[in-house]
Amino acid sequence: MQLIIRADGAGANMLSHLLAKNPNNLYEREEKGAKVRLVYTVCDEQRTEAVLHVSPDPIELVKGSPDSYDITQYINDREFVTSSLFCAYIRASLGTALNGKPKEAFAEWVSRKFALTLSFGPVASNLPEAIVEQLFAALGYEVEQERGEADYPFALKNRSSVRYITLRGSQTLQTALRQLFILMPVLDDYKHYFIGEAEVEKLERYGEGWLEAHPQRELIVKRTLRYADVIERYEARKPAIRQQTTENKAEQGNTSALGARHEAGAARTSEPGDATDAVRLAREMVKAAGDNAEEQSAEGAAIADGASGPQPKVRLNEQRYEAICDVIRGFARKRAIVDFGSGEGKLSARLAELAGVQEVLAVEPSAIARKRAMDRYAKLAERGLGIVPKPVTGSLFYYDESLRGKDVIVLCEVIEHIEAYRVERAIATILNEYAPHALIVTTPNREYNAVYEMGGAMRHADHRFEWTRGEFRQACERWRTDAYEIELQGVGEGHEAYGHPTQMAIFRRREETKEA
């Protein structure tokens, strides 16, 4: 990781005084186990060039990392690329220049603009070249982006995923460095430190005088502070300027987050090699635009990725939960409910609030999802409404005797996530072994995808199948045992030709049917 600072023209040698580094000596210091080195390749009246290079200790870098058992931690670009880590290593070495406090005799040069050439890299960035260009061009630099060597004897990638960036422009050394200290981490894909008050202050201090008017201000703030609450804190500190920004945004129109997404989309169509990056970026942008991730169902994300079609998902999810709750409300027996594949517990939380429900078993194999669900249930418990669902480790591929003889089992948008040939055995276990009084199954109606204009794609990358109404009906008939009767329904806004977006099957035990 390196930064090369070059000044051309009269007074170029003043650079060494502003940096407070003797041009005739090799400079080396240890910083958090990394070697920080500075050498001048030239230093005279007309040209001065300082090369600042850092080599961290790769073994030290891995120590104490929570992911130190991930092999990819050991072969790690953090050792090479310019990132927030790089800024942390060089901050002390560049302290004099960043603070603009050279020896008294050279103080006047602090505010003097030089013809600067700033080169740094390698840069690992998911930002499209156009956005990188914008980020620096807006500050008056001429930008050059050079890619690394990626000549492989087999098809691997179209171009290197690292870049070397050279900026040319007239700027004071202090401002240029401050801009780099903000923008180098913005370019980078990753942050190594905890983001808190220190970052808010840094953004304020180093961004002074250029950031507020920057057309990509929102992107810069988002990528520096990352978390909504930190960003909020930052924005709250400058109400006056925030006002100004809003006006600014209105003028600029296309430079909002949506604009960035548009750019990303363009990059994807023109440069297939960058597709993954662009998709990831688009997601980030969607979130930046204020979409609440929690309310975004997985399907919603998939559709948003396509950046086309309507976005009915949030509503559809709600409608589905409501439809399931409605069906259960109509049951005489609803004391104990099993929510299979309960994920983060949204449906379970609702079922727990239904009158007459005394037990909800939220079955989910993923520990992370169960943890999130438990946070949700904890809030539910605080509110004191209804009962609290009980998280259970399990899945459709195992037998759990504690699920036998319950009143209702729900498979809400679960079956399409497993291979079609495995669904049969799973349903057989439910109907024959667990033998609930009712089983409710929901799954997408493929026919309805035409309404979304999805062009043959499935609604979610993890869907193994999506069935037409006919296919679902056939499957239900195949699964049904003599003990059960089936009723099929549609959920969501109906379409004359394609039916409803979601289809729902209700299996009810025969004696139960008579009772009800």
Added chain:
Amino acid sequence: MTTEQQEQRRTIRLPHAGIVLLVGPSNSGKTTLLARLVREGTLLATETVSSDQFRMLVGDVEFIDWKGRPKLEADVLYAEYQLVSEQAFAAMENVLEMRCRLRKLTVVDATHLYPDDRNKYIEIARRHHVAVTALALDVPEETLLARDAGREQPRGRQRVKQQAQLFKRALRSLKSEAFDASYIIKDAALDDIRFERKQNPLQIELGAGIDVVGDIHGCFDEMTVLIGKLGYELGEDGLHRHPDGRKLVSVGDVMSRGPKSMEAMDFWEMHVRAGLAFMVDSNHGWKIARYLDGRDVSLHHGDEKMAEELARYEAARGEEAAAEWKTRMRAFLLGAPSHLVFARDGVRHVVVAHAGIRDEFIGKQSKRIQDFCRFGDTEGTDAQGKPTRKEWHTGHRSGELIIWGHDVRPRPETAGLTINIDQGVVFGGELTAYRYPERTFATVQAARDYSGEADNPLARRARDRFAPPNLAKLAEGYTVETASYGAIGIRGEFVKAALDTVSHYTVPIEELLYIPPTMSPPAVSADERFLEHPREAFAYYRAHGVTTMVAEKKHMGSRAIVVLFKDEDAAEDYVGRRTPGTVYTRTGRPFFQSDIERELLERLRLDLAAASYFERHETELLVLDAEILPWNLKAKELIASQYAHVGEAAVMDRAKLLEKLQAARDVGRDVGDWLAETEARLAGARTFKEAFQAYCWDVEGLSGVRIAPFHLLAHSGGTFFDRTHQWHMERAEELAGLSELFMATEHRVITDEASEEEAIRWWEAMTADGHEGIVVKPERYMTRSGGKLVQPAIKVRGRKYLHIIYGMDYLEPDNLRRLKGRKSGKKERHALMEFALGMEGLKRFVRQEPVERMHECVLAALAMESDPVDPRL
């Protein structure tokens, strides 16, 4: 228990094993009698123990005389004698217990005048399921007194008289005590009595061999066919004899459920009586015996059919004939031994027990053993209230082959050194015979399902085989009994992580047969230029007594398990789904997209079928552990975003820096040693960036895909963990000859110093070209040293290759020094446990055990992968 008055008898037969208590006061001639029995060869000198002998052993004296001493001294000496006696008895009882455990006979030479003294031994005998006998020596008081007077250290008149009184009391109570036999011998008759040793009635010489027949359940016709098939010929006397003198053995349950129970019972009764066959006790046998004995038993589970048959017989042949038959069969069934031990020259080879046996019961008799052999270990019930069958066979360590029936299995089932031969002939399955010492099976298919029972165990087993594994047994942690490593415990937290993996990512549970074990690197190299070197791997194996090793080239691809079925019928039989097979990764995820997988398996199947592979190897399936090349086939994303990306970054960083340093030097500026250092580092970065390229090439569909099998895991007949690696390499060559998708693996056999040096040169040349390295294996997969498994394989990676593992600067002396502090103990332990789990699971799969039994091994191996280990090892 039998108590007999013995004066009239001329012969006393001592048991083959157990405890014989001599009962008699001092001077009654106990020691003299034992000396005689040893002299006559009836007893071994080591078969007798005496309290005197143990007093000597623990306290150096037989007797301490305190008489005539001052009071204080007398008290001290008396107390000391008491203490010595106490310790001597404790030691003797210990020895006695040990001898009982070892099925030895021990005669205890002590007075045993008090009931408590005798009871103690009765309890010991019961505890160890051996017989306990009392031999009382009844000598007149005058004779005792006279003998005592003549002794070197007389006990004194008073004590002798006191003992004589106690003895009289003992004689009276002896009959009511729980001895298996007790004998009272008058002194005068002693010299005329002959003593003999009984043989163990359970132990039988193997002779010309045995044919053990599984549960017949009245399937007399099938039995007749089977016996003919085994080569037995019907003689004029109505008895079947084998020309070689082989004997028939029944595991019991010859009657009930089926159509011809009486004929089957007649057959065995006649042949057992004639010494041509043996039959052990069994649950149905016991029930019918009690029924014939006139006990009030309720007949069900097919026993009622036996009673109906008998009623028909009585109606046809009359009451008398029926009564005769009943009496004969009652005696036959009640006399059936719990189990039988077949030995060659006194060494036990085969144990036959109906429902199983524990090691400590073998060769012994007791009510408890009789019960256990009839019903198996049936303590406890499962969550559904059914009695759980504990798996007694997992505890079998004593080396004999145990043949049993009772529990219907679709085919003969070997678990450790136990073989189940009840294949449910009465349920429409097969009648099985196991031949020893040939160790082969003979079977006859049932004409039909005779049982007429809705709950047919064969059907139930087939139906339940693919039932989803029971979470209650797994989720909170569990233990897997493996044949090679013993019990392996898995913690709940890791199980839960593995459950998540299986629920979201892996191939279906039924098709996830085996997780390849992790592999450890060798100890770090003593050579300062290397981190790893073959020398340490060879040294490891030599230190564990391995003289022949096989070194195989390690392909840098992606590990894969390839499961290929002969046809979809075979697949349905083995995994419950019509599928050509599966290819999955080392963590159980599908290796290919489904269309490519199908195409690949279809091509393999056609290639192998064209060469009649399945017929030649008599197999319905093929399971391979393999490496699939090239690396980018599976890992393209990882290579691009990780290895290539980091390589590009490093090369860019260092090349740019080098350029600047050169420029500075060129104009005469001081750059110190930074230039040389950067040059070396740029070279390291380039090596890193090139290292993975050797393993990558373009593929299109299947073209360019190569499968390098290095281990033939299984055919339908079994697994091949016991074969040498040369054999496995030959199988890989055979496959490579049959299909272009397969490739053989270069390897070397190491037997001496010269071949070791040759292998090192081979490794050096290969790794200098950038190849990953070699895997060194002991000649046989399962190798033990000092009773412990040794590592099944050790990988030795090349100097260049390790750049992509330990980073581009790992060879810098300071880095290398630090890296040599690595600890691989946990990795090695995991490697052994995963190896044992892998073998166990696959064996269970091949035996077509319930999916749950296979899955507990697979899940355990996956759970181990959740237990973090340094991934660079």
